[in-house]
Amino acid sequence: MDEGQRTVRPETAADAAAHEPAPGTGAGPASDAASGQENAAMRYTRAAGRRAHILERVQASGFVSVADLVADLGVSDMTIRRDLRRLSADGDVRVVRGGISLPHATLRTSEFISRAHSSAEAKKRIAARAAELVHEDDVVAVDAGTTTFGVVAHFPPAFTGTVVTHSVPVIQQLLHLPGARVVGLGGELYPPSQAFVGATTVEQAQRLRMRLFFLGAAAVDERGVYVEADVERATKLALMEPADEVVLLVDAAKFSSTAPVRLCGLDRLTSLVTDERPPARVARELERHGVHVTTAD
Amino acid sequence: MDEGQRTVRPETAADAAAHEPAPGTGAGPASDAASGQENAAMRYTRAAGRRAHILERVQASGFVSVADLVADLGVSDMTIRRDLRRLSADGDVRVVRGGISLPHATLRTSEFISRAHSSAEAKKRIAARAAELVHEDDVVAVDAGTTTFGVVAHFPPAFTGTVVTHSVPVIQQLLHLPGARVVGLGGELYPPSQAFVGATTVEQAQRLRMRLFFLGAAAVDERGVYVEADVERATKLALMEPADEVVLLVDAAKFSSTAPVRLCGLDRLTSLVTDERPPARVARELERHGVHVTTAD
DNA sequence: GCAGAAGTGTTGACTTTCAAACAACCTGGT
DNA sequence: ACCAGGTTGTTTGAAAGTCAACACTTCTGC
Numbered sequence: 001m002d003e004g005q006r007t008v009r010p011e012t013a014a015d016a017a018a019h020e021p022a023p024g025t026g027a028g029p030a031s032d033a034a035s036g037q038e039n040a041a042m043r044y045t046r047a048a049g050r051r052a053h054i055l056e057r058v059q060a061s062g063f064v065s066v067a068d069l070v071a072d073l074g075v076s077d078m079t080i081r082r083d084l085r086r087l088s089a090d091g092d093v094r095v096v097r098g099g100i101s102l103p104h105a106t107l108r109t110s111e112f113i114s115r116a117h118s119s120a121e122a123k124k125r126i127a128a129r130a131a132e133l134v135h136e137d138d139v140v141a142v143d144a145g146t147t148t149f150g151v152v153a154h155f156p157p158a159f160t161g162t163v164v165t166h167s168v169p170v171i172q173q174l175l176h177l178p179g180a181r182v183v184g185l186g187g188e189l190y191p192p193s194q195a196f197v198g199a200t201t202v203e204q205a206q207r208l209r210m211r212l213f214f215l216g217a218a219a220v221d222e223r224g225v226y227v228e229a230d231v232e233r234a235t236k237l238a239l240m241e242p243a244d245e246v247v248l249l250v251d252a253a254k255f256s257s258t259a260p261v262r263l264c265g266l267d268r269l270t271s272l273v274t275d276e277r278p279p280a281r282v283a284r285e286l287e288r289h290g291v292h293v294t295t296a297d
Numbered sequence: 298m299d300e301g302q303r304t305v306r307p308e309t310a311a312d313a314a315a316h317e318p319a320p321g322t323g324a325g326p327a328s329d330a331a332s333g334q335e336n337a338a339m340r341y342t343r344a345a346g347r348r349a350h351i352l353e354r355v356q357a358s359g360f361v362s363v364a365d366l367v368a369d370l371g372v373s374d375m376t377i378r379r380d381l382r383r384l385s386a387d388g389d390v391r392v393v394r395g396g397i398s399l400p401h402a403t404l405r406t407s408e409f410i411s412r413a414h415s416s417a418e419a420k421k422r423i424a425a426r427a428a429e430l431v432h433e434d435d436v437v438a439v440d441a442g443t444t445t446f447g448v449v450a451h452f453p454p455a456f457t458g459t460v461v462t463h464s465v466p467v468i469q470q471l472l473h474l475p476g477a478r479v480v481g482l483g484g485e486l487y488p489p490s491q492a493f494v495g496a497t498t499v500e501q502a503q504r505l506r507m508r509l510f511f512l513g514a515a516a517v518d519e520r521g522v523y524v525e526a527d528v529e530r531a532t533k534l535a536l537m538e539p540a541d542e543v544v545l546l547v548d549a550a551k552f553s554s555t556a557p558v559r560l561c562g563l564d565r566l567t568s569l570v571t572d573e574r575p576p577a578r579v580a581r582e583l584e585r586h587g588v589h590v591t592t593a594d
Numbered sequence: 595g596c597a598g599a600a601g602t603g604t605t606g607a608c609t610t611t612c613a614a615a616c617a618a619c620c621t622g623g624t
Numbered sequence: 625a626c627c628a629g630g631t632t633g634t635t636t637g638a639a640a641g642t643c644a645a646c647a648c649t650t651c652t653g654c
Contacts, residue, residue, distance in 0.1 A: 063398035076603050098394030101360035184493050186483030196481050373633050
């Protein structure tokens, strides 16, 4: 480093000439420096625009570093830092070492997603494998639940089909799949599964038809599939009915769990995706009903 | 600092005795050191538990610093850092200087909320003032839109009523209002407003009744209220119909905007909350129809 | 015009974080 | 007992981020 003083200072084209008009006033973004045509009138409106850009950045990705902003906006790190301090005083962002993140309140993707990490590894593998069943132009329904939630994240990036769901986290996730058409089922929010349930939900489901339904459950044994509550049962059944294929996603723990409400028998399933081979008795029964079992390892 | 060597090392109770059993093995969280009873069998299962805790933290708040985790978990910064590297390799978090944040994909509260900051100050004030109209045990509907979105954040913390909405961001926000009963209207997702619209949505709205409806709009003049698209119009009308009071929330910019679709006349409004006094012609017309105008300053 | 206000860039000293290398330690198997 | 493999704490030097003070430029109001 010949002129290497310290760290992240911006280096626009006006670098060779050390003390030129460039320093002193914000030289503007790199593009300006190159084109050289800059309206003097807009110079001092820039601070506000910069802060807007910073907010966009942090809200888009949850965190931006000072260095990134310096590169983006073509101003010095000190200027960025002063903007940050101001934004933080307004409560819009939280300043942390090296950059900013969203303030506590804004974010909170909620306990739901954190629960999704209880057996994160297994669920991730299951979800990835299940997502392989989805065609780019497909009509699929996605159940509420942590495992099924993961499937959406593994959808093909070029997905242009339709997704039906009553799960709030799934809807939220789908906002970022630009090509997808999303049909949401309304109803009353049932907090334990963060999904809409009730008569209205069932009614809406009955009007639909889809090729695939990714089903979640609380427990599975050789006699059938079980869930935690009756309200869940009604909604799940309503979504199974109009689906050509029902794919059950469960991690291995579900084979040794119990849950109070019986959803249906194993004969209602088309396939099952899990992370370990099911116990012998369950496996035998699955085979008897022609359920296709996929083990994601 | 008498023993001040460097930085953030943990300082449990076993601090005075320099080279004791404590260093070398993870001494466990501070509580363990105090109670002293620790099961030897679980010692080396701790790494996984630590990583789970870290995930919870970051998912709860969007960012955690290494220093925080050191204090929380009572291990050295290097250990934390090693955990972080591993989590980041799994794609669960993003390591940034000083800590971790959620990875790009997980978060993305989307452009929507960032748009909410276009005239952030004004909208925040409007939202706060409008939220004062809400009783603790109330039935209110919330329209899609950046301004109306803000209202939910200002609901009384002890709110135990019912909220009806077709807006995804609003639903998401309501997940964190534990007392609230949430009725979501399903339908087809309309990306520009991140809300559900269509015949199904309208139909569901027609079955409801609420005391208050917080309405958003793209433009207002003395002849009425305007929105951007026809699909929005149908949904908004369907929510106005069953509401005892219709409260329109608009920032002052909307008085000088134009939008192509006429929603309704000013006579359909009960109140209007804005940040600057409306232009004379609009104000006169509002008064003529008995619309109560609140200016949030 | 001119003085003050506001916005920036620069410098230099300081603090915090990072990573590699090593040593100490636990656990499980032979 | 002892060794291999994994986990943790410590040291150390380098890299990165932070802050206050100062100098300069442009804008605003008089």
